[in-house]
Amino acid sequence: MLKIAKGRISYPAVIGAVLFMIVQVIATLNLPSLTSNIVNNGVATGDISYIWKIGFEMIGFSLLSVVAAFGNVFLAARSSQQLGKNLRSDIYKKVINFSNDEFDKVETSSLITRTTNDVVQIQNVAMMALRMMIMAPIMLVGASFLAYTKSHELTWIFVVSIPVLLIFIGLIMGFAIPLFRAMQTKTDRINLVFREGLTGVRVIRAFRQDKFEQDRFEDANQDYTHNAIKVNTIVALAYPVMTLIMSGTNVAIVWFGGQLISSQTMQIGNMIAFMTYAMQVLMSFMMLAMVFAFIPRAAASASRIQEVLNIEPKITDPEKATTLPAATEHSLEFDHVNYRYQSAEQLALEDIDFKAHSGQTVAIIGGTGSGKTTLVNLIPRFYDIESGAVKLDGTDVRQLKLAELHQAVSFVPQTATLFTGTIRENMQFGNEHATDDEIWHALEIARSTDFVKEEGGLDAHVEQGGGNFSGGQRQRLAIARALVKHASAYVFDDSFSALDFKTDAQLRAELRQDKQIQQSVVVIVAQRIATVADADLILVLDNGKLVGKGTHAELKANNEVYQEIMKSQLREEDQL
Structure with a gap:
């Protein structure tokens, strides 16, 4: 993952996202303490002016948190999208220079998946890393410390709830990670079958294999769907179980905190703050678990992309290139x-x-x-x-x-x-400076002028792959395109x-x-x-x-x- 991101992600944006996140976490961690102060020093004593003063401080911290969160999201999105853009560009530049030998190593459908779906997985994890992965450890350490300052007697509750949460997270990851990895291979399979079905649709119809191809796609689709249902069901279990653990933690805090309050060893405001910090601690573990659950899938995607980027074309420019001599006679x-x-x-x-x-x-x-x-x-x-x-x-x-x-x-x-576009654009693919007269001359040699004029001239539309022309017409246009070029x-x-x-x-x-x-x-x-x-x-x-x-x-x-x-x-x- 880090190797993939190196040199392709915007470092200033990453640094900015980290700084904004630190500000957001600090502002968020201050709110429970301020709430505690309002309850302990304002509500309990009836000091209205103190309540207003702390209330304005809370509003200030809340606004600071919102602004910092917006800055973090903006810069995180910018850097992750920049990473995706650069990855797609690098893959395309690498593939476009492949010789036929390199193309034989990786299927076209797999290259498409790696350039689209795999890049998206890496983008998502990069976004999560700049949001959750940074927030979670800072929030975890800060909330744990502040919770301890509010009541060290209740921190033993973490000794029970956190291991239970970690065991549950470990079980989820153990079941989900292999399924996440399998999804990329199954995506390759869907792309392969779908692409073959589209490009070979006429052959499929001619041989009346519609049902066979539909069944083949259905099998690949069902295989992917079943895998996706399994992994999403497993991940979806995290939320209700997390809610159960958090609710149980709150019940324990209220139960034992109430006893401390009754014995006058703890203030009500401190219990409220401790409860909030406890939720932040547990949510930090949950955020880390979510990131770590997606990292294996992104790591698999990064490995697949790196596999393409590591392929070195065997056919390259020589170190000391020779220039063709200017000549009117060729051989x-x-x-x-x-x-x-x-x-x-x-x-x-x-x-x-x-x-x-x-x-x-x-x-x-x-x-x-x-x-x-x-x-x-x-x-x-x-x-x-x-x-x-x-x-x-x-x-x-x-x-x-x-x-x-x-x-x-x-x-x-x-x-x-x-290629999709006009006939003129296809002809200029061979010579971008070709004039209309040169194009018409090449079309005349290729015996293509008649049907080109019938289609509307050089501005006539060409569908993808030249699907709106017959096989013979496509061949003649391809020949004309070659003749436009001086070679x-x-x-x-x-x-x-x-x-x-x-x-x-x-x-x-x-x-x-x-x-x-x-x-x-x-x-x-x-x-x-x-x-x-x-x-x-x-x-x-x-x-x-x-x-x-x-x-x-x-x-x-x-x-x-x-x-x-x-x-x-x-x-x-x-x-x-």
Whole structure:
């Protein structure tokens, strides 16, 4: 907890909250003594002026307590919210720099829970710490001392009531703490099932699995609910039992205090003050118990957050970065590249070797799981190679700053992702300074101008994930976004799969004819022979190995794997 808060919480606000709390406790502790003085020296003697004098003092202390309480709450809330804000910001900054390997370690649903629910738990405990955790020990010591000064004969009552209270608190914590810890894991589960249900709603309906998914969510929801009911029921027992202990303490004080009063060894005002201090002592223990009951849950949340913050991205900027040379001619080279996934025994890619220059199109084809996507993910360093070198314009990508590398590579992933906003905002995601003319030009190449105009132009609204567009339209918009960016290499990872053959052919023809694209290297991952046939260089992958390299005519004549792919897709008389 302290490690999480260090450097993320406002220290002046914390100090201010502590000072205000000290003032509030001092003012509150003075009130019972003043009440005692009124009863003993004012009411008993009939001294009205003394009663008014002490009464005004009580009003002053009460107002001071209210002002101090307001200052403490304000600064405690400010510091706890600042802590939450900084935590969320740090988690997001850390996660946004994760490579694909780091994302594989922590599920997305768990990251969302850690950024929201776990941070809230820490905020709540920080707020409680600056309120109850500071108030309770000061109040406990002060009230105990003042109670002793009022009547040391009655302090033995604490010897009975406090151990009973501590035993009860210990039982509550013993049962509640494991349940509090379990709630975070169960929250992860709810988020996971709910997120899968939302993102896969069309698949669920298509396969008529509505009931199955509802039952799955119901199971996760019920599991969380039962756990929450148990822990809240246990914690709720604290209040009636606490009331019982406090009431029993009051009865004992009145009973034995009355005997002391009858024997004239104690004044009535002192008994009233002692009773108030006794309640403050017991309430201090109760406040500490409440804080300690929530600390384990917050500690579990802090541990989960620290786990994310402790993950060090393996792919970072080099200590001595190289700058890409200014050039009108570009190149992309794989120099005997090997790559292995984390903890994998076998290589995912083995001895990949090719080179392409400006104006050339490199197409990658192969069966499912052959390593096509893995290969192109190495270009922008989403993964780092095991041996060999990936070179952009003759420079090893590992020697470049990630920002510069990502600026030089325009990447279209398999899944077309659009963001909530307008089409213009999505297009400028690739180039924030892009003009409308540049955007329309990119949309024209991507064969998207017609439906964009129908939707209302560049200011047309884009729903989350591009849900108001078809799969093919989303792909074309993602391609256009990549084309808006001026890059040394354009990488299309199976980005034409949702396009019909005609649109596919037109789009590739536009790419070949565009002057900007002609100055760059184009890499296309595809499943269809028709998509790769006119490429300058075709790479054929099989089980992570480069089993063929050449033009369509060369591979058609000499490569068995390529021939098998052709036979599976085209009739003999239709083969190109």
